[in-house]
Amino acid sequence: MTHGSGGNRTVRVDGLARVEGQGSLRVEISDGAVTDVALEIFEAPRYFEALLKGRGHTEAPDITARICGICPVAYQMTACAAIEDACSVAVDERIVALRRLLYCGEWIQSHALHVYLLHAPDFLGCADAVELAERDPVSVQRGLSLKRTGNLVMETIGGRSIHPVNVRTGGFYRAPSPESVAALAEPLRRARDAALDTVAWVAGFDYPDVEGDYRFVALRGGDRYPIESGWVGSSDGLDVSAAQFADLVVEEQVPRSTALQARLEGRDEYLTGPLARYALNEAVLPTIARQAASAAGLRSACRNPFRSIVVRSVELVFACDEALRLVASYEPPNPPSVDVSSHAGTGTGATEAPRGLLFHRYELDEQGVILQARIVPPTSQNQLTIEADLRRVVQGGLALSDNELTWRCEHAVRNHDPCISCAAHFLDVAVTRR
């Protein structure tokens, strides 16, 4: 909704849709200039850091999975990494590979959901994917099929796609049979073709001409595109361990939000997610994904937030291709997990959730009881950058009608696939023009 006239107007939307969770957004415009932008997160707080206190170290993966139904594997993998770090446990390569395969399934499921059901309708002027399916059933069916394949990978390894049951600290309860993993190859090959078609499809959308001066922060995975581990790098030279990074992140509480906002000490706001991962790791993408990116017009970095859908689609190609590689080389870990004995200490884990960098830190006592927990999801880290994006988008879009400007603001938020359920620990849109 938009009120006001001339250079002073108010746009307000009660309930931002096609994001995970609840929040609102408010933009104030005075005499044709944007004077205030606020992302208001009213998702009810769920106090995960508090309720983890007193629980056992082996309970962290299943409890933190419940922070987000869209990316539970991200929480499980990050919790495992942090607990294993605290207990000075290293897992063997086969377990690492199986974790990465499970995580690829979540990337495929989550990216297909975002590209086709949440983001594409904005570019095509549709309220949702159901309306889009009336116009372009072939594309929507392709998206649903991709999503189904992501879920299939998660179900095969994790038991189910939402809150998988087969993950434990130290590895897995049971290694899936070689036959069940091999059966993933054919659907994954079809999914990789569908992902290539996805890149070509989104490359044809119309994009607003907007660029952000982003500070990108992402894991760097050595010779492989980062998913389940890595050092933290940035576009301005940061190169630190997960533990060192956690020390650099400062979280602040503001009255308008039940999510904490993160900044980097001495560096201010930053952006995590597909744009950041791509900018810092494009060189290590497999050839098939690099060629798709190049054909879609991406260079070595993309600073147009609306084009994040192209980068996300390139990551879909990568995730399918990487999953195929892992399926082909699968050897069941035996035993399926290593012992993670309780051990007093502090540990940090960082992984790349589909929507960006996620880190956990736990302090354990000698019985393995969690004394302190700190969980910093991608959306908390991206909040300030999303606000900066909105400022740019509104300033560049003042000529738009009120309805168009409101939709553009919603679209700008969805560019970053915010997960408000994760962050509240977010959306309703209001633009005020004075």
Add this chain to the structure above:
Amino acid sequence: MTAVATPTTGPARERPTLAVWKFASCDGCQLSLLDCEDELLALAGAVRIVHFSEMSRATAPGPYDVSLVEGSITTPEAAERILEVRASSRRLITIGACATAGGIQGLINFAAEGAYRSTVYAHPEYIATLGSSNPIAQHVPVDFELHGCPIDRGQLLEVLTAALAGRRPVIPGHSVCQECKARGTVCLLVARGMACLGPVTRAGCGALCPSVDRGCFGCFGPADTANTGSLSRRLLADGAAPMAISRLFRTFNAGAPAFQDEATVQARVPVVLRPREPGLTTEEGDGEAGPAPGGGRPGP
């Protein structure tokens, strides 16, 4: 479609309307609807999905023929909003452990709430909460509760189909044990002495955990006739510590009465193994077996 009330005005064959609402939750149960990849477009043809924020920016005012409600009530605003949802919904179906039992955030009910707020937030005064995480049925009448953390999408489709047909959904109330037997999984509790909540947990997941050599951890909440006391005695006899048993019951369905009571009992039991005092868990306790003659409890 006989029993689904359709608007008396408008086109004669108007499809029934479906709304999806979110309260404190992880969004996973709503995602189950979007995860019906093979059925989503058919569903959108059978009903008009008129309010579903996670899927669409379009919304329409009620009344709604069917409302699906995810999440628990934790704030004064939510307590108001659920009244509006109920008033505008002909059938209200709650989905998932948060909506039916308060969810994992229901652990707040067992702690001093101020302690929780200040653990996460530097300025707790900015946050308005009820200090508890309540199932929807504690605030408004609910027509059907679908359990699970997360719910099973097959069960969700059955509940929606039944609601549209005006019949009772066919959702089993028996325990996970029957699902293990059906899929031929050897009993972890009996054969390997592993802690497993399967005997007292509602079926619906397909006995996933035992199939991967893991004891059931109670995602679907208590079965209709959950004999939690008997299970605890078995776990104690197998060497489990009472606090460990208490924690086992106190997760995603911590607020479900049968699990809540047993967790409370076990948290109070001294570490020394002894029979529990009669009378502490009489309501949910021995439903299936029935009390022994004379009011005593059957042994494990």
